[in-house]
Amino acid sequence: MGAGSDRPAYVGMGRYGVNATRLAGPPCTREDESLRIREIRVFAVELPLLEGSYAWADGRAVERFDSTLVSVATDDGLVGWGEICPLGPAYLPAYAAGARTGLAEVGPALLGCDPRDLDLVHRRMARALKGHPFVKSALDMACHDLAARAQGVPLATLLGGTDGEAVELYRAISQDTPEATAAAVVRYRDEGYRRFQLKVGGEPDVDIERIRAVRAVLDGGEVLVADANTGWLPHEALRVVRAVRELDLYIEQPCATLEECLIVRRACDHPMVLDEIVDGVGALLAAWRAGAADVVNLKIAKFGGLRPTRLARDLCVELGIAMTIEDSWGGDVTTAAIAHLAHSTPEPFRFSATDFNSYVGRSVALDPLRRVAGRIRAPTALGLGVEIDEEALGPPILVVR
Numbered sequence: 001m002g003a004g005s006d007r008p009a010y011v012g013m014g015r016y017g018v019n020a021t022r023l024a025g026p027p028c029t030r031e032d033e034s035l036r037i038r039e040i041r042v043f044a045v046e047l048p049l050l051e052g053s054y055a056w057a058d059g060r061a062v063e064r065f066d067s068t069l070v071s072v073a074t075d076d077g078l079v080g081w082g083e084i085c086p087l088g089p090a091y092l093p094a095y096a097a098g099a100r101t102g103l104a105e106v107g108p109a110l111l112g113c114d115p116r117d118l119d120l121v122h123r124r125m126a127r128a129l130k131g132h133p134f135v136k137s138a139l140d141m142a143c144h145d146l147a148a149r150a151q152g153v154p155l156a157t158l159l160g161g162t163d164g165e166a167v168e169l170y171r172a173i174s175q176d177t178p179e180a181t182a183a184a185v186v187r188y189r190d191e192g193y194r195r196f197q198l199k200v201g202g203e204p205d206v207d208i209e210r211i212r213a214v215r216a217v218l219d220g221g222e223v224l225v226a227d228a229n230t231g232w233l234p235h236e237a238l239r240v241v242r243a244v245r246e247l248d249l250y251i252e253q254p255c256a257t258l259e260e261c262l263i264v265r266r267a268c269d270h271p272m273v274l275d276e277i278v279d280g281v282g283a284l285l286a287a288w289r290a291g292a293a294d295v296v297n298l299k300i301a302k303f304g305g306l307r308p309t310r311l312a313r314d315l316c317v318e319l320g321i322a323m324t325i326e327d328s329w330g331g332d333v334t335t336a337a338i339a340h341l342a343h344s345t346p347e348p349f350r351f352s353a354t355d356f357n358s359y360v361g362r363s364v365a366l367d368p369l370r371r372v373a374g375r376i377r378a379p380t381a382l383g384l385g386v387e388i389d390e391e392a393l394g395p396p397i398l399v400v401r
């Protein structure tokens with residue numbers, strides 16, 4: 001462009017790699033095309049657990065999930081869906097009522113935005129509400145659904161394109177007696193799963209028996225992860241890993257801090273997975289520098305949506321870290337989002353993913369995504385590829401327009 005000619009609206013590249021006028025200017029609208037968010041609706045959705053309850057470390061358990069669905073509509077009639085479903089209020093720093101309060105706070109900031117401007121969507125949300133990534137995750141998911149629908153592609157295409165045939169799923173095994181957990185593994189193996197995440201993090205002697213009982217019913221090609229969910233102190237974790245040293249398994253998130261996990265890591269022969277403490281790129285890099293994890297667990301809501309989780313995923317690929325791709329919990333919308341992100345992750349880096357909608361007794365989709373033989377594929381329809389049964393949702397609890 002010659003000197004003195006009409007300057008474009010984009011006047012420079014800022015630290016985010018975007019034009020400075022957009023960073024500075026309050027309205028996030030396009031002049032050339034019409035695709036603006038005009039309405040956000042929020043729905044409360046109760047998801048009862050098919051097994052009756054789900055228990056993990058320190059005696060924590062839930063019997064039903066209090067999920068929140070959001071629909072984001074544009075002025076030309078496109079609708080995208082997102083979901084945030086914390087694992088109760090005492091797992092991660094997230095809770096259902098907080099999600100809804102936060103959506104009322106941050107939702108108005110997205111009115112008028114083009115949902116395809118995903119970086120801008122996040123900057124608008126950051127300006128409206130500091131922190132609270134779980135709140136923003138549902139809106140980010142809905143905007144990704146919209147952005148892919150507007151482009152006429154499945155979301156996995158927007159996330160890099162699918163790799164391989166399907167994604168291997170793990171089945172979480174609720175904390176129970178050693179005999180009951182082994183029986184649950186056999187039951188779910190009969191349904192096609194080949195990877196199992198056993199909930200430990202309780203009394204070490206019982207956890208050792210749980211691990212031995214489950215490993216005894218597994219074959220060589222089947223994967224066992226013992227997930228303590230931060231429930232052990234280092235001395236307890238050390239007792240467990242020494243007692244099961246000869247067994248083939250992964251140890252996940254033994255203790256509450258990176259420093260404590262490193263004490264276990266140095267004394268442990270097993271590959272280690274980190275989950276709860278890897279909640280952003282900074283924490284991911286800290287774990288990598290410390291050599292603390294062979295696998296990390298990327299939960300979409302923990303990172304604040306698909307955009308920041310994709311950033312962490314791509315970084316893991318560069319750093320050589322395998323991943324479990326999932327979320328805190330959820331139903332049909334979350335499961336579809338997981339499938340797209342996981343299936344678009346390079347196959348050698350996919351440790352596992354989760355089909356959360358198979359754990360609960362309620363569907364909100366006309367065409368819920370279902371696993372086949374313990375594996376899942378990203379839907380090939382546009383966007384998330386999930387059509388919501390709005391009649392089954394009932395009236396929204398919040399409308400922002």
Ligand SMILES: [Mg+2]
Nearest residue numbers: 227252275297
């Ligand atoms: Mg975990």
